[in-house]
Amino acid sequence: MRSEKFYFKIENLSFFGALIWCIVCCTSALSSCISLDDVLTRSRYSCIVALVTNSCFSDQIVDNAGYVQLTNLFQHKNLGIVVDIVHIDSKWPNGEPLRKGNVEVGNIVLFRKVTKDRTCLLPSTRKQSMAPAILKGINDLATLVDFVNDGCETYFSTSGGPSIEGLHRNEILRTLFHVKNISNIQSREVFPPQLPQFCEVKDQSCSDMNHMFHPNPPKIPECEKIDLPSKNSFFHDYVKISKPVIFKNVLRNWPAFSKWTNSYLREKYGENNIHIKLTPLGEYEGVEPRNMWENHEKLKIPQSVLNQLAFPDLVVVRPATKNLNFSSFMDIVEKVSNGSIKDMSAYLEYSSIPDHLPELEDDILEEMLFQGLLKRNHLNIWLSDGRTLGKLHFDQYDNLLCQISGKKQVMLFDPHNNHQMYEGHIPEANLSYNQTSNTFHRHHLLESTSMVMSPVDILKPDYSRFPLFGDTYPLNCTLEEGDVLYLPSFWWHEVQSFPNVTAGRNLAINFWYDPFLIREFPCAECKLDVNPKYRHLL
Ligand SMILES: *[C@@H]1O[C@H](CO)[C@@H](O)[C@H](O)[C@H]1NC(C)=O
Numbered sequence: 001m002r003s004e005k006f007y008f009k010i011e012n013l014s015f016f017g018a019l020i021w022c023i024v025c026c027t028s029a030l031s032s033c034i035s036l037d038d039v040l041t042r043s044r045y046s047c048i049v050a051l052v053t054n055s056c057f058s059d060q061i062v063d064n065a066g067y068v069q070l071t072n073l074f075q076h077k078n079l080g081i082v083v084d085i086v087h088i089d090s091k092w093p094n095g096e097p098l099r100k101g102n103v104e105v106g107n108i109v110l111f112r113k114v115t116k117d118r119t120c121l122l123p124s125t126r127k128q129s130m131a132p133a134i135l136k137g138i139n140d141l142a143t144l145v146d147f148v149n150d151g152c153e154t155y156f157s158t159s160g161g162p163s164i165e166g167l168h169r170n171e172i173l174r175t176l177f178h179v180k181n182i183s184n185i186q187s188r189e190v191f192p193p194q195l196p197q198f199c200e201v202k203d204q205s206c207s208d209m210n211h212m213f214h215p216n217p218p219k220i221p222e223c224e225k226i227d228l229p230s231k232n233s234f235f236h237d238y239v240k241i242s243k244p245v246i247f248k249n250v251l252r253n254w255p256a257f258s259k260w261t262n263s264y265l266r267e268k269y270g271e272n273n274i275h276i277k278l279t280p281l282g283e284y285e286g287v288e289p290r291n292m293w294e295n296h297e298k299l300k301i302p303q304s305v306l307n308q309l310a311f312p313d314l315v316v317v318r319p320a321t322k323n324l325n326f327s328s329f330m331d332i333v334e335k336v337s338n339g340s341i342k343d344m345s346a347y348l349e350y351s352s353i354p355d356h357l358p359e360l361e362d363d364i365l366e367e368m369l370f371q372g373l374l375k376r377n378h379l380n381i382w383l384s385d386g387r388t389l390g391k392l393h394f395d396q397y398d399n400l401l402c403q404i405s406g407k408k409q410v411m412l413f414d415p416h417n418n419h420q421m422y423e424g425h426i427p428e429a430n431l432s433y434n435q436t437s438n439t440f441h442r443h444h445l446l447e448s449t450s451m452v453m454s455p456v457d458i459l460k461p462d463y464s465r466f467p468l469f470g471d472t473y474p475l476n477c478t479l480e481e482g483d484v485l486y487l488p489s490f491w492w493h494e495v496q497s498f499p500n501v502t503a504g505r506n507l508a509i510n511f512w513y514d515p516f517l518i519r520e521f522p523c524a525e526c527k528l529d530v531n532p533k534y535r536h537l538l
């Protein structure tokens with residue numbers, strides 16, 4: 001999601017908290033229980049499971065068979081799980097009692113491993129307490145192991161080895177789809193891809209690039225294109241292995257496909273208020289030098305933040321925005337399309353259908369697309385005159401992109417070697433649009449970063465600056481009217497839209513689902529893993 005960001009704002013550190021920490025630490029030093037301060041420290045590396053007791057002295061440790069077995073299973077085995085006992089009267093460094101969360105003697109409490117906060121570039125303040133998961137009443141080892149697997153996101157069996165789900169997960173991670181593995185892969189001389197036709201007419205900068213056209217460019221491998229598969233095959237052959245695929249011609253019997261002409265949409269929903277994006281040349285969320293912005297010397301990024309930015313001299317350009325009714329937006333789209341508005345592009349971009357145009361949902365037959373397999377998170381509409389370019393980024397969702405009018409060439413790069421895409425934080429800036437003069441301005445540098453954009457311009461890669469990009473392999477997934485693209489989570493994509501010339505527009509909708517495969521980001525070296533939410537599918 002492109003709106004993911006962090007802010008530079010510094011929160012107050014609590015010195016009082018540090019004082020309490022010391023007191024708790026000193027008073028619990030003699031016991032054999034884990035202190036809650038230790039829980040905070042150790043949870044940075046491990047998941048912690050503890051039996052709640054009212055005595056910390058070893059001769060009185062509860063004789064609980066399940067707990068003892070659990071200890072044998074995990075203790076001192078370096079499996080990322082700590083098993084211990086914790087006193088019912090323990091307090092967190094901030095003075096909060098463990099009892100607060102309904103915890104009682106004899107319960108098992110579980111403290112998740114704390115994942116590093118990659119979204120914030122400021123030093124994080126020390127965490128003062130954690131809410132445990134609680135297992136009431138001691139049960140058999142199987143129940144305990146299930147509890148641990150759920151809470152610690154692990155895959156153990158009652159013998160300490162991997163469970164069946166764990167074996168499936170290992171298999172999945174071993175067989176993920178890589179573009180590079182496609183047999184007959186072309187060499188790296190594929191860039192820049194053929195530039196879109198309209199570019200030559202519309203955008204002056206295209207002429208600068210003409211010299212880069214390869215006289216006879218090698219072909220970039222294309223996405224597999226198939227008829228709509230069964231839900232089972234979709235899951236096993238694509239979702240599970242993170243493989244993009246296009247379903248040909250599956251939208252033609254959706255009401256949306258025939259009903260949603262410009263005049264129908266304008267007539268029915270003209271009054272609805274929407275939020276649109278504007279740019280001068282149809283490029284959305286590109287990356288450019290910071291010094292193109294008016295006050296770039298003035299806005300100082302704190303040094304500690306600066307040190308963590310790989311490319312502090314670049315900014316992600318956020319389009320200008322405008323609120324208006326749907327009818328006025330259609331006016332702009334038609335005028336841009338027939339050339340009566342120049343040097344401007346307007347895009348209803350990843351705009352929520354349920355929020356802004358809820359009636360449209362009746363014309364969308366999501367139930368035809370693998371219903372119930374993945375959990376839907378967003379349903380968006382994408383509408384423009386059809387000459388837009390969404391620059392290279394990834395989304396943390398599994399995506400079904402449904403093309404209703406016009407074409408989209410989606411250039412994909414797999415989510416495996418993300419250092420080659422130079423993944424990281426890039427500061428952002430907002431374009432502004434002056435309606436009176438019909439001009440764009442660059443003066444809103446922001447104190448936030450984008451975490452999902454690549455700094456590489458795939459149409460004119462700067463190989464001296466981004467040499468590792470030279471070893472990446474693109475996959476060309478081009479959608480025509482009626483097609484649906486399955487775009488797995490975290491795949492990098494750059495989307496070139498083309499208009500349906502008769503209709504003078506490009507129209508698509510997309511579903512974002514909770515992803516089957518997840519990873520931490522921004523993090524060039526972090527690998528995909530199965531989303532614990534979908535454990536039941538393993
Ligand atoms: C695909 O390629 C990756 C990286 O080059 C390699 O690690 C993996 O084993 C290959 N997988 C298959 C199924 O060939």
Ligand SMILES: *[C@@H]1O[C@H](CO)[C@@H](O)[C@H](O)[C@H]1NC(C)=O
Nearest residue numbers: 193194219220222409476478
């Ligand atoms: C991508 O594939 C489409 C056809 O599916 C083709 O028309 C287009 O030229 C290809 N783009 C590139 C850059 O190879």
Ligand SMILES: *[C@@H]1O[C@H](CO)[C@@H](O)[C@H](O)[C@H]1NC(C)=O
Nearest residue numbers: 270271272324325326327328
């Ligand atoms: C849309 O907004 C414009 C400008 O504010 C107004 O003139 C027009 O009547 C509105 N159209 C509809 C259908 O609400």
Ligand SMILES: *[C@@H]1O[C@H](CO)[C@@H](O)[C@H](O)[C@H]1NC(C)=O
Nearest residue numbers: 330331332334335338339340
């Ligand atoms: C362009 O479209 C607008 C809005 O539909 C219309 O008012 C205008 O007359 C058209 N101009 C040309 C030159 O076709």
Ligand SMILES: *[C@@H]1O[C@H](CO)[C@@H](O)[C@H](O)[C@H]1NC(C)=O
Nearest residue numbers: 318319320321429430444446
């Ligand atoms: C920048 O744009 C975003 C999204 O369009 C908006 O939420 C934010 O308020 C803008 N910030 C400034 C300083 O203009």
Ligand SMILES: *[C@@H]1O[C@H](CO)[C@@H](O)[C@H](O)[C@H]1NC(C)=O
Nearest residue numbers: 433434435436437438439441
């Ligand atoms: C917009 O442009 C007009 C005409 O050039 C100018 O008078 C006005 O000050 C500009 N508005 C803003 C907010 O910059």
Ligand SMILES: *[C@@H]1O[C@H](CO)[C@@H](O)[C@H](O)[C@H]1NC(C)=O
Nearest residue numbers: 261405406481500501502503
């Ligand atoms: C363009 O849209 C019209 C409907 O407005 C449709 O009849 C036509 O088939 C579309 N063209 C292509 C190339 O898909």
